[in-house]
Amino acid sequence: EEALCKAVELLADRAPADPAVGVEVDLMLACLLLDRGRHQEAVNVFRQYHEKDRADPLFNFLLGLAVFLTDEAPEEAAALFEAVGKPAGWFRGLRSDAKVAEKLKAFRAADGPPPVQPYVACLEKLLDFGIPSLAFTFLDQTGAMPAAALASEPLALVDARASYMDRDYAGAPPPR
Known part of the structure; x- marks a missing residue:
């Protein structure tokens, strides 16, 4: 955890050559926090990324897992997990999690089982x-x-x- 925190600090001081490296380090640290029972800290990190890109399957998955582990919003976790299997175009025009949940509910029967x-x-x-x-x-x-x-x-x-x-x-x- 200490090494990942140090990496986050270093990346905050200067932008990495590849921005994906910074995202990866943030997600890795948040997953470690989640594994150590620090659920709310992980939720905060994952939610920041999720709000930037609701169509990203990894952001949906990790936020869904963190929300599931908080045991506070099972419906939100279920919707986030269900969204993992949707292609990016499916999210076009959906600007909130509530709109995503509405569309998931409306098309659940027609969409069939999620792709693995x-x-x-x-x-x-x-x-x-x-x-x-x-x-x-x-x-x-x-x-x-x-x-x-x-x-x-x-x-x-x-x-x-x-x-x-x-x-x-x-x-x-x-x-x-």
């Missing part, structure tokens, strides 16, 4: 950050994905990788 790949990318980012426990939280506790999606190969591989990182070798599937 955007969630896999978000979960892999958590694993890249070295925080498999947050991946397990999403997979095992949120109820955001239908059972068929959870049983799909891409999510099963993420679960296996998270188990391996967590040194839960019994939780990882046996070799073929």
Whole structure:
């Protein structure tokens, strides 16, 4: 945590050559805070990014996870998780979370099950950050994905990788 805080300070003093580096460091630190139970601090960071780009799947996912862990707004968390699977164009003209939630509700039945790949990318980012426990939280506790999606190969591989990182070798599937 200390090293990430120092990196945030350094990046605040001077703009990085690649702005994505600053975002990555901020998100990594906020994920670490989330993992350590400092939910509201993480919510604040994720909400700043989410408000800049409501269509970004990672921002929706991370804010959804943080809100879920605060246990204060389950409907908001569910809408954020559902929004992860929507393409950027779907958000055109939606300037508030309330408008996004309205559209999600209106089109839920017609849209069908969410695509798995955007969630896999978000979960892999958590694993890249070295925080498999947050991946397990999403997979095992949120109820955001239908059972068929959870049983799909891409999510099963993420679960296996998270188990391996967590040194839960019994939780990882046996070799073929």
